[in-house]
Amino acid sequence: MVDSLKDLKLFYNTVLCQTFSPDGKHLVAGNIYGDIAVYDLKKTLGPNQTPEDELLGPTYKFTAHSDQQVQSMVSTDNFLVTATTGEIVGWDWSVVTSNKASKIKSSWTIQIPVDKDSSEKSDVNYMVYSKDNHVLYVGCGNNKIYNVNLDNGKILKSLDGHESYIHSLALMGNQLASGSEDGSVRLWDLRMNENINVLQPYLVEKIARPKLGKWIGAVDFSEDWLLCGGGPSLSLWHLRTMEPATVFNLPDQGIHDAKIFEDRVITGGTIPHVYHLNYQGEVVAEVPTSSNTVYSIVYQETPQSLLSIVGSSNNIDICTNFNYRELILKFA
Structure with a gap:
């Protein structure tokens, strides 16, 4: 029985994003109420005194964006970077992962430009970070991808071309892939800041699912392969030929995350399973x-092999062997 405001919030909680600390010892997740939950993985995965019928909660917790969603997050060497409508905020990892987390103050804030034609702030839907040049690539609700220099907080450039908001980004060396509500996947050469290729999976009959729309909710790529899905079925494309090699037959109602991991694909969306x-x-x-x-799937192999799954509930599913769920944590 949902009998209080707190219980109501937990009942309707959705966890949108997650990441690992740079040393891999902490898992961090953000929800629709602006909260951040921090899990010390050694304590979380070790023996604990929690009753069998009670799920283990976070080690530390703080509010990052009051009354706003934590829409995306990413990890750099020094900062946990979170984003909400109109802004990106940096939090010192040394405080995030300490008992001072509940009283943490942000280290810096970067404002997303407001379009001249609109007074509305833009959602920040997805971020990826390049360690090589300390640049953050930010996919937004105003159809733009911003290149942000984290050394000085300046926006270097915007990548323009999408006709609707950005859902997903993937980074590999000097190449960026982006998936959008407009139904396209765009490949970008970051040395020239140019769009070098465009895929439209919804135009391919064996991939299209018109009833679910043309939006692309997830992208990833390797040296040989491009993976994408959303309204259209999840599909794997040859990067050299830009032809689809495999169309995955899944009972989903939309794909929100998909990863290439070694010789397999890991994916989730509007379906209560994650598929390998x-x-x-x-x-x-x-x-x-x-x-x-499922909205987010993250994994690491060291120092602790772990795959974490979050989405439209207050729970976080943990797999230390990627093929099965070992335990369930609670966000709050």
Whole structure:
């Protein structure tokens, strides 16, 4: 029975994003109420005194964006970077992962430009970070991708071309991939800051799912492959030929995250499972999830092998063996 405002918030909680600390010892997640939950993985995965019928909660917690969603987050060597409508904020990792976290103050804030034609602030839907040049690539609700220099907080350039808001980004060396509500996947050469290729999966009959729309909710790529999905079915494309090699047959109602991991694909969306598939489209593992819709999947291999799944619930699903769920944490 939902009998208080707190219980109501937990009942409707959605966790949109997550990341690991630079040393891999902490997992951090952000929700729709602007809160950040921090988990010390050694304590979380070790023996604990929590009753069997009670889920383990965060080690530390703080509010990053009061009365706003934590829409995306990313980790740099020194900062946890979180984003909400109109701004990006940096938080010192040494404080985030300490018992001082509840009283933390932001280290810096970067404002997203407001379009001349609109007074509305733009959502920051996705961020990726390049360690090589200390640049943050920011996919926004105003159809733009901003290149932000984190050394001085200045926006270096915007990548323009998408006709609707950005859902997802993936970074590999000097190449960036972006997926948008407009149904396209764009590839960018970051040395020239130019769009070098455009895919429109919804125009391919065997991939299109018109009832679910043309939006692209997830992108990832490797040296040989491009992975994308959303309204259209999840599909794997040859980067050299820009032709689809595999169309994954899944019972989802939309894809929100997809990763290329070694010789497999890991994906989730509007379906209460995360799927592991080989490149031929065969299901390797089917992991049940606490959330009916999965919004974020993150993983690391060192110092602790761990895959974490969050979405439309107050729970976080943890897999130390990627193929099955080992335990469930609670956000709050």
